[in-house]
Every structure is written in structure tokens, then in C-alpha cells.
Amino acid sequence: MEIKKASLGDNEILTKITKKSKAYWGYSEEQILKWNDNLTISKDYIENNSVFKLVNGNEIVGYYSYIIKEQNDVLLDNLFILPEYIGKGFGKYLMNDFLNRMKNEKFEKITLDSEPNAEEFYLKFGFKKIGEFETSIKNRFMPIMEISL
Known part of the structure; x- marks a missing residue:
């Protein structure tokens, strides 16, 4: 496994990974289509x-991306893995790389909006839930989480 900076030409595979990973949680094809704009990773993005891909052999199997909000604050914008790799340590590998990168770059705080089904994943790394907001799906709330480094 290797983590590399994503190139512009990776946008289609990263979009595919995002949509497949989101669908893993049981969302309908119709719902995935409604979220198309939010789940599309463009070349401009x-x-x-900052977008980093996880390569296993010759295959891109996951990625993460982040946005610098302020001098010491970062938003983890995306962290997605192909469904066949979920639960096999690939997400942990990506998250550890991300956290180490943030520590090395001297950031002090990371925030994220979690997929409700992935909240436990982030809690294992020390993130704490600091709020939530209702999504376009009635009675579905996305946790807002943060960690201090």
C-alpha cells in the first residue's frame, strides 16, 4: 500500500470510489443521484x-482530502474506501497517514462532518462529536466532529 498525491486524471476513479463507498451504507441509487454534485470529485477540486490517494498494487482503492480553514485548522473533507476494502484496515491506514501529516504540518485542530454510519470510526481515533445537522433526508443527522492535535 502506498499513499500518493492525487493527480488531475484521478478525478473519475475518486468519484467512483466516493459513490460506491456512500452506497455501501444502504443509500438507494436514487439518493446517490440526488447527491451527485456533492459526491463528484472534479479536476478543479x-x-x-489537498487530495491523497491510497494505491494497493496498481489500483486506487481509497483517498482522503482536506481543506485548510484557518492557519491552524483543517477540515477533513473526504475519506472514502472502496466497499470491498472496508473493515480490512485500509481506512485506518488512510486516517493514520492523514493525522500524521496534520501533526507534521503543525495543525492544531481538525473538524469533519461525518457520515452517520462512520461516526464510530472517527471516535476510535479520538474525534469527539461537537454537534450535528439535519441532512436532506428527514431525521438523518450528520455528526460534526473535531479533534485537537
């Missing part, structure tokens, strides 16, 4: 943000 890759060019303007």
Missing part, C-alpha cells in the same frame, strides 16, 4: 485542495 483536486487542483485546489
